[in-house]
Amino acid sequence: MTVTYLVPYDDPLAPSTAAEAIDRSVSHDEIVSLDYTDALYTDLLVACEDNVDVEGEYEDMWGTTESGHEWRVYLIHPAIDEAGR
Numbered sequence: 815m816t817v818t819y820l821v822p823y824d825d826p827l828a829p830s831t832a833a834e835a836i837d838r839s840v841s842h843d844e845i846v847s848l849d850y851t852d853a854l855y856t857d858l859l860v861a862c863e864d865n866v867d868v869e870g871e872y873e874d875m876w877g878t879t880e881s882g883h884e885w886r887v888y889l890i891h892p893a894i895d896e897a898g899r
Contacts, residue, residue, distance in 0.1 A: 829846060833857075839885035847888040847889075850873065850889040850890055850891050858887055859875070861877055863878060864877075872888045873891070874886070875888075875889065
């Protein structure tokens, strides 16, 4: 996996569920990066083999499908302003 798919905000074909993100990662052999939502995090947490919070910037989540294909998804945390909000 060498390519990262950064989802454009206006892309109507962008993955919107954990299953779609995993499918995209597998079918294109890439790391899919999406904006963090609680729903995506929860669903990917169930599906993943492991995950790590990378310096508060994003969640790196990965696993293997039932058919043996590896997948990886980054959930990008919202930007925090200088005041910490």
